[in-house]
Every structure is written in C-alpha cells, then in structure tokens.
Amino acid sequence: MKQHYELLVIGAGPAGLAAATDAARLGVDVALVDEQKFPGGQIYRNVSRARGQLINYLGKDYMRGKQLVVEFLQSAADYIDNASLWYLDDRLEAGLLIDGASRFISCDQMILASGAQERPMPLPGWHKPGVMTAGAGQILLKSAAVVPQGKLVLAGSGPLLLLLAAQYLRAGVAIEAIVDTTPASRLIGALPGLPRALGAIDYLLKGLSYMHAIRKARIPVYKHVDDLRAEGDERLEAVCFSVGRGNAASEMRIAADTLMLHQGVIPNTRLPLAAGCDLAWDQQQQSWKVSRDDWGQSSVDQVMVAGDCGGIVGARAAELQGRLCALQVACKLNKLDQDQRDRAATPISKFLNRHLAIRPFIDALYAPAPAYQLPADDTLVCRCEEISAGEIRAAARLGCVGPNQAKAFTRCGMGPCQGCLCGSTVATLIADETGAAIEDVGYFKVRPPLKPITLGELSSS
Amino acid sequence: MFRRIEDIGSDTVTLWIDKREFQVPAGISVAAAVLLCGFDKVRDTPVSGSPRLPYCMMGICFDCLMCIDGVPNQQACQVEVRHNMTIDYQRGAAELPQQE
Structure with a gap:
C-alpha cells in the first residue's frame, strides 16, 4: 500500500471491481479499498x-x-482490504482505519462505488x-x-424478497408465509414501463421463476397487506397485518421466530456527500442520487461515481458503469485519447442500456408503500436514539425545516449509524408534515468520522 | 433460531460468549456466530435498555455492537471470529476504561 495513487476506487462490489480492473489494464496506478476481507461487495459477498x-x-x-474477483486479483491493482473509510473530504484525502490504526492516502482521481443499502x-x-x-x-x-x-416470515416488497425466498427454498429452508406489502395499484402504474422492460426479458423471466418456485412450494402468499407489525414482548412472537379492504378486511396473526423485512434498496450516498458531490432527488426511485453524466462524472472534478451509490441500477449495470468510469479516468490521466475511449465505450454503453431497460418497470412496480415511509406516531424511526415518528412530526410542527434541525431538536440520526437507518424516513416525515418538497427538506449532513474511531486508533496514525 | 446448512470448511474455532464456551466454524462473523449459538440478544440499548440482535449484517445499522476481547462498541457483523475470542453483551453505553 502506497501513500499516493493516481486512482483510488472505494468499494469492491461489481462497480468497483470492474473499474479497478479496467483502470489497471489501461495503465492507471490504482488501489481498491474495501471494508471486507474478500472482494465482492454485498451482492457477490464471499463469492471467492x-x-x-x-x-x-x-x-x-x-x-x-x-x-470479476478473479480478473481483479490477476490485475496490477492493489487491494486494500479490511479498511474502514472513516475520513473523506473534497480534497480527496482518504482516512482509512486498518488493524486499529489510521492512515491517510491521497489520490489524483477517485471512483466512488460504495453501493446501496436497504x-x-x-x-x-x-x-x-x-x-x-x-x-x-x-x-x-x-x-x-x-x-x-x-x-x-418474509415481508415487504421488491425483487430481493422473491430472490431470497427462492434461494431459501432451494436450500430447504421452511417459509411460513410471504407477506407482500406492494399496493394493488402498483402493477397498473408499472405497465407503461413494460414495453421497455421486454428489452431485458431475462430479468422478467427470472422474477417469474422465483414466483413459480414459491407457488410450487405452496408457501402462503398474502398480497396487498396493510398495517404490518412485528408483535411480541421482549422478542418477535408474531407477524400481524390486515388483508382486504372495507367490510372484507380481516386481521391476520402468524406466529413467527424470524421476520425478514425488505422494501427495496437506496443508494449509499454518504461518501459522495462527504466528497462534496451534488445530489438530486429521483422521484421514480424515491431516493437521492448523485448528479452524474454518462461517464459517471460527478459535480466534483476528480470524483467519478459508479454503480448503485449514484442511483440504483443493479449489479450488471453497476459493473458496466464501473468500466465506463475507468475509461474516462484513463482518458483524464492521458493513458488513452478520446477516440480510443469512445471506441471502447460504445459496446459497454449498449449493454448498459439493455440492463437499464428493466429499471422503470421495477422501480414503479416496487415503489415503497406510503405506510412504511410515513409510519404511525408511536413507531420508532431512529433505532439508535429511539426517536418515534410522532417526535419527528412534533419537531416539524415546531418549525424544523429539515433533518439537520430535527437532529438538533430530537437527537434523531445522532447515534452510531449516523442516520443511515432513519435519514430517508425523517426527511419524508418532515416533507409530509410541512408540505414542503423533499428536495427542499434535504438530507442529514455528512461529517467525519464516517465510522466510529477511538482516540487511540486516531493517534496511532 | 439459526442453523448451518453446509460445511464451508471443517475448521472450527473456540469462542467464549457470555463466559460460555462454543465451537463455531472458522471464517464467519461474530454476529453470525452469536446468532448460530442461539443468543436472544447482543446488547441492551443505552436509551431504553431494550434488547437487540443484529439487523443489517452489513455494517450500517450498528445494532450488533458488542464487547469483543474486552473492547466495547465493536460491530459484531464486521469482525471475523478468532480462536479463543471473548465476546460479551454490551449493556447500555460502553463504559470508559477505569483510570489506574
């Protein structure tokens, strides 16, 4: 590991692996940094x-x-593993916590590929x-x-829920029930996206095959449910919800030891924010994304963004975005000229568009249900500081215009997760309560340390 | 409430979780080990003292904070098990080291 690289790539998922591998091939002096011991990110976790x-x-x-992992390990790129990025600023100084000691690495260019979170x-x-x-x-x-x-019990909405069910069934894991919170109206809303999605029909067939596996295994599936709750005294004892509407509505209670929840994924925008990149609200994906051009160039000259951390695209598209980023960085560093870059990019862009064709359909079909974006007053929103939705609404009524003020008023987002588990809900609640647009409500400011670090670790640098 | 479905490797390591001895597969995270050994909580929260178990398993939620080898506030999902590791519940906020 050196003190300076021409290029630092952050995150060893598909985008980061492809970016680092291609950049190394193009003669760029590059290191890939990841928090895990083995490359792969979350989607390809432990794949090697x-x-x-x-x-x-x-x-x-x-x-x-x-x-992807094999090609990366064969490349000339350095791999800095088990490294927690605790500091990042707009001068592209990266503070890494490795083996209990902090070290700073600088670079000329950076590719952020920090992926998504649920x-x-x-x-x-x-x-x-x-x-x-x-x-x-x-x-x-x-x-x-x-x-x-x-x-x-598996509950919520989105492709991962169906994929996990199919994987569990293959592995012989018993599933009591699948509780689908996707509102009934979503399918109609998704239909305009269907013609384009047919261009990526393999994704649709995969989704149908998961559903087929679930039907074949005779797993009870409850659709369009409302009022989902995890009930129990000290721990989960039952999953409760209502099915049907009006007079036909009935209450369900399913005894459960484990409940797994999902309602899609959102970009992990903390690193782009720390690096000073501009974000924009994506109405279709109901999340913030990084403003970037087709190469992945962000609003900060030396910072490129690849994969889900800039806006949800999926694993294969992330990989292709990583390749485009690598080409552009190599061009910026004069390793190849614009003609060479453009020739190499043409087939990549074509594949990328094919993989992106599924997004409008999936995004509309699995848009999160409002009930779990705007929970009832007594529901915990901030898990760290144990702040309820009612407390956030009360802060908004007192005049809090955004999450950062709400944090000062209530401590929401002030715990160790630094708002990762409440940020999107807090912003949505404030926007709903005040009638402001979510773009104006904004998001929690990101400040180092991005990960907890002890004084001992800090002083051992 | 969790079980193993496949031997990834035959190596095991000895852990001391809440002062009890366990054999777990090498190479897994402390959080996975604690779930596999059937524990019903990893910590009590500092605010209300309510019990928590690992939630995201990918390092973002900080619900799996434990005291590992005497060091509090460790993310159990981000630490790999090591032979003879001691793992303890974290009760409330971590205590500062006592001055000698």
Missing part, C-alpha cells in the same frame, strides 16, 4: 470462497461475481430481536451458510 451446494442455492447470477422499513416492532432485513438473511447465507430455523 463459495463452494459445495451453496453455489447451487445462491444461483448463477451470484457466481458471475467470481469471474431502504429502512419502519413499522411497529421492527427493532425487536427476531426482526432483521432480507439482505441480512442473504448475507448470513452467503458468508456463513447460516439460515433461520423455526418459523420464518
């Missing part, structure tokens, strides 16, 4: 060590990651032991071959 039946359970889309799904009882995210369930499967036993 996957073996035995686990490979069949996880499926061939997952194993695509192995090729959209928080605040509902009554979501903080109780026994409730976790569907992504967490999948990470346990990928990284430790660990699966729930006892009564398992």
Whole structure:
C-alpha cells in the first residue's frame, strides 16, 4: 500500500471491481479499498470462497461475481482490504482505519462505488430481536451458510424478497408465509414501463421463476397487506397485518421466530456527500442520487461515481458503469485519447442500456408503500436514539425545516449509524408534515468520522 | 433460531460468549456466530435498555455492537471470529476504561 495513487476506487462490489480492473489494464496506478476481507461487495459477498451446494442455492447470477474477483486479483491493482473509510473530504484525502490504526492516502482521481443499502422499513416492532432485513438473511447465507430455523416470515416488497425466498427454498429452508406489502395499484402504474422492460426479458423471466418456485412450494402468499407489525414482548412472537379492504378486511396473526423485512434498496450516498458531490432527488426511485453524466462524472472534478451509490441500477449495470468510469479516468490521466475511449465505450454503453431497460418497470412496480415511509406516531424511526415518528412530526410542527434541525431538536440520526437507518424516513416525515418538497427538506449532513474511531486508533496514525 | 446448512470448511474455532464456551466454524462473523449459538440478544440499548440482535449484517445499522476481547462498541457483523475470542453483551453505553 502506497501513500499516493493516481486512482483510488472505494468499494469492491461489481462497480468497483470492474473499474479497478479496467483502470489497471489501461495503465492507471490504482488501489481498491474495501471494508471486507474478500472482494465482492454485498451482492457477490464471499463469492471467492463459495463452494459445495451453496453455489447451487445462491444461483448463477451470484457466481458471475467470481469471474470479476478473479480478473481483479490477476490485475496490477492493489487491494486494500479490511479498511474502514472513516475520513473523506473534497480534497480527496482518504482516512482509512486498518488493524486499529489510521492512515491517510491521497489520490489524483477517485471512483466512488460504495453501493446501496436497504431502504429502512419502519413499522411497529421492527427493532425487536427476531426482526432483521432480507439482505441480512442473504448475507448470513452467503458468508456463513447460516439460515433461520423455526418459523420464518418474509415481508415487504421488491425483487430481493422473491430472490431470497427462492434461494431459501432451494436450500430447504421452511417459509411460513410471504407477506407482500406492494399496493394493488402498483402493477397498473408499472405497465407503461413494460414495453421497455421486454428489452431485458431475462430479468422478467427470472422474477417469474422465483414466483413459480414459491407457488410450487405452496408457501402462503398474502398480497396487498396493510398495517404490518412485528408483535411480541421482549422478542418477535408474531407477524400481524390486515388483508382486504372495507367490510372484507380481516386481521391476520402468524406466529413467527424470524421476520425478514425488505422494501427495496437506496443508494449509499454518504461518501459522495462527504466528497462534496451534488445530489438530486429521483422521484421514480424515491431516493437521492448523485448528479452524474454518462461517464459517471460527478459535480466534483476528480470524483467519478459508479454503480448503485449514484442511483440504483443493479449489479450488471453497476459493473458496466464501473468500466465506463475507468475509461474516462484513463482518458483524464492521458493513458488513452478520446477516440480510443469512445471506441471502447460504445459496446459497454449498449449493454448498459439493455440492463437499464428493466429499471422503470421495477422501480414503479416496487415503489415503497406510503405506510412504511410515513409510519404511525408511536413507531420508532431512529433505532439508535429511539426517536418515534410522532417526535419527528412534533419537531416539524415546531418549525424544523429539515433533518439537520430535527437532529438538533430530537437527537434523531445522532447515534452510531449516523442516520443511515432513519435519514430517508425523517426527511419524508418532515416533507409530509410541512408540505414542503423533499428536495427542499434535504438530507442529514455528512461529517467525519464516517465510522466510529477511538482516540487511540486516531493517534496511532 | 439459526442453523448451518453446509460445511464451508471443517475448521472450527473456540469462542467464549457470555463466559460460555462454543465451537463455531472458522471464517464467519461474530454476529453470525452469536446468532448460530442461539443468543436472544447482543446488547441492551443505552436509551431504553431494550434488547437487540443484529439487523443489517452489513455494517450500517450498528445494532450488533458488542464487547469483543474486552473492547466495547465493536460491530459484531464486521469482525471475523478468532480462536479463543471473548465476546460479551454490551449493556447500555460502553463504559470508559477505569483510570489506574
């Protein structure tokens, strides 16, 4: 590991792996930084060590990651693993916490590929032991071959929920029920996106195959449910919800040991924010995204953004965006001229457009249900400081115009997760309560340390 | 409430979780190990003292904070198990080291 690189790539998921590999091939002096020991990010987590039946359970889309990891490890790029990025500023100084000591690395260019996180799904009882995210369930499967036993309920909305169900069924994991919170109106809303989605028909067929596996296994599926809650005294005991409307509405209570929640993914925009990149609100994806051109160039000259951290695109598109970023960085560093860059980019852009064709359909179909964006007053919103939706609404009524003021008023977002699990809900609640546009409400400011660091670790640099 | 479905490797390591001895597969995270060993909480929150288990498993939620080898506030999902590691519940906020 050197003190300075021409290019630092942050995040070893598909976008970062492809960007670092291609940049190294083009003669760029590059290092890839990641928090994990093994490359792959969350989507290809632990892929280089996957073996035995686990490979069949996880499926061939997952194993695509192995090729990316192998190509990266064969490249001349440095891999800085187990490195937690605790400091980043607009001068592109990166503070890394490695083995209990902090070190600073500088670079001429940076590619941010910090990926996505699951959209928080605040509902009554979501903080109780026994409730976790569907992504967490999948990470346990990928990284430790660990699966729930006892009564398992999957609830929420989105492709990951269906994929996880299919993977669990392949692995012989019993599922009590799938509780689908997708509102009935979403399918009609998604239809305008269908013609374009047919251009990426493999995605549609995959989704249908997951649904087929769920039907074949005779898993009870409750659709268009409302009022989802995790009930129990100290821990989860039952998943409760209502099905049907008006006079036909009925209350359901399913005994459960584990509840896995999901309502889509949102960009992890903390690093782009720390680097000073401009963001814009994406109405279709109901999330903030980084303002970037087709190469991935952000509003900051030396910062490119690849993959889901700039706006949700999916694993294959992320990989292709990483390749475009690498071409542009190599061009900026005079490793190739514009003609060479453009010739190399043409086929990549073509594939990228094909993979992006599915997005409008999926984004509209699985747009989050309002109930879990605007939870009832007594639902916890900030899990760290245990602040309820009612307290956020009260702060908004007192005149809080955005999340940063609400933080000062209530402590929401002030705990160790620094607002990752409440930021989007707090902003949505304030916008709803004050009638302001979410673009004007804004987001939590990001300030180092981006990850907790002790004084001892800081002074050992 | 969790189980293992596949032997990724045959190596195991010895852990001391809440002063009890456990054998777990090498290479997994402390959070995965604690779930696998059947614990019903990793910590009590500083605000209300309510119990929590790992929630996101990817380092963003900080619900899996534990005291690992005597060091409090460690993200259990980000730390790999090591032989003879001691892992303890975190009760409320971490205590500052006592002055000698």
